[in-house]
Amino acid sequence: MTGAAAEARAAVERIFREEYGRIIASLVRRFGDIDIAEEAAGEALVAALEKWPEGGVPPNPGGWLTTTAGNRAIDKLRREKLRESKHEAAVVIQDDTPHEPVGAVVDDRLRLIFTCCHPALAPEARIALTLRLLGGLTVAEVAAAFLVQETTMAQRITRAKAKIKGANIPYRVPEAEDLPGRVGTVLAVLLLIFNEGYLSSGDGDPVRAELTGEAIRLARILHQLLPDDPEVTGLLALLLLTEARRAARVRGGELVTLEEQDRGGWDRELIAEGHALVRQCLARNQPGRYQLLAAINAVHTDAPTAAATDWSQVAALYDQLAHLDPSPIVALNRAVAIAELDGPEVALAIVDRLPLESYHAWHATRAELLRRLGRSAESRAAYDAALAVCDNTAERAYLTRKRGELVGG
Known part of the structure; x- marks a missing residue:
């Protein structure tokens, strides 16, 4: 493979990785089947690898991939002669036509997160499956997030998908009253997606801004849906205060620790927004895991220098967190x-x-x-x-x- 070909291939794979969650969510909405969505997305990647290096990247690469994947899914349904109703639906449904009423959640990706977080699935399976489908993480990256072997995680994801199919769990928009019961797993998923972007577990780009940005975007939507849930507010604050430091986190290809970062490079608008959300949490006085993590980050981002950090306050907050979450x-x-x-x-x-x-x-x-x-x-x-x-x-x-x-x- 020539240098130019390798560079083109890397560009295609990067774009596909950035668009993966949106493509999968769109396909699942249209066809109601996770396996079909994943297979069609994979075929779209192969098509892009064949066409783009020679013809160039199209003006709207995400739209090209989604359209191509949709066409491949329709072809698959035709070839395999699935149920006539599904076949006909696949032929007539367009990208801008919802598979069903959108209900309380109006974003494809957030709807798919809630679907993957169905109570019939074990909590760890919910998170693993959502990271794979929405975060676009490889099985190895999901395994790293859980500190388990890749083969163990592959089996867990396979079982989760089989459970969805075997139990006939529908791709369904949760009703408003269903949201609070599933929100805990959704918050965990968003944090893991953000963390994978903030310090990637793979050997590619050390920071993946598309993942941190997507996690924040979804957290904002969730906060709009559940503005009175203090843990939702806490998670959004945590993500904003952490994202505010992202530009200073890597320099010359090397990680820069918190005490060594150039604080002049921190995003003060994000910090101000995050601090305001933390103050809202404090006013409610219903401490939870994400609120405490956000408060810890608020202490760090409030200090003008590393030496000025109020470590006694940080330690006190960790004491509260350890009471709620006594994890190692x-x-x-x-x-x-x-x-x-x-x-x-x-x-x-x-x-x-x-x-x-x-x-x-x-x-x-x-x-x-x-x-x-x-x-x-x-x-x-x-x-x-x-x-x-x-x-x-x-x-x-x-x-x-x-x-x-x-x-x-």
């Missing part, structure tokens, strides 16, 4: 704050008790604490362990540099 990852993040208040030795004792050996951030945190304690050989080994399980290119560059700065590195 929350404990790991709390330990970072404890290191600033009580020193690295106290924090290391906390970190060493956490069962997170497969999580790269656990090794990276240990490496930093050991470095601060002057235990270079142990720190070096921890950096090596972090690099062994870290795929993000920018984070790997950062960890490699930090390892090299150790005495005797």
Whole structure:
């Protein structure tokens, strides 16, 4: 493959990845079948790989892919001679004609998220399937988000799709009264999609702005639907305050940690909007996981310099969060704050008790604490362990540099 051909192929795959969630959601609305949607989308990608490198990228690549996928789906239904009613519907339905009344949720992608979050599916299956379909994440990336093996995640997604088909779960717009019961899983999905964009688990672009932007767009719609749900407000605030720092997060292909970021490059409009939402949450006084995470980010973005960060307030917020969500990852993040208040030795004792050996951030945190304690050989080994399980290119560059700065590195 020539350099130009490889570059064209990479461009096609990037566009397809960016458009994947919209294409799948549109196809599921039209045809009511996840398998048909995925197969047709895959065939559209193949067609693009064949045509675009020679003929050039069309003016509206997303529309081209959606139209091509729709045509391939119709061809499939004709070939396989499925139910006459479905066949006829596939022939006559146009992209701008809803498959059914839109109900309370007016966005294809958000409707599909709620569909994947049907109560008949196990919570983890709901999240995994939605990340695969809406986030456009590969099975490997979804597995990384759950800290499980790729084969385990592939089986989980396959079972979820089989459950939808076997139980005849319809592609149905949830009624307004159904929304609160499903919103918890939807919030988890949006955060995972955002996190994958903010620091990608793959070996491609370290930051994927199309995913962070899509998560925020959907969170805004959800907030419009449920303006009085404090956790929905909290999630939107969290995403905005985190997104505000995105431009300063990577420099020269290397991750820039929070304390080293140029705060002049932070988006002050997003920060102001996020802080206003956090104040709304505080006024309700109904603390929840996403509200507390947003409040922690509000403390960080309120500090003019890293040295001015109110670590006692951060630690107190993590204490509240640990009460609601006593997970080892929350404990790991709390330990970072404890290191600033009580020193690295106290924090290391906390970190060493956490069962997170497969999580790269656990090794990276240990490496930093050991470095601060002057235990270079142990720190070096921890950096090596972090690099062994870290795929993000920018984070790997950062960890490699930090390892090299150790005495005797």
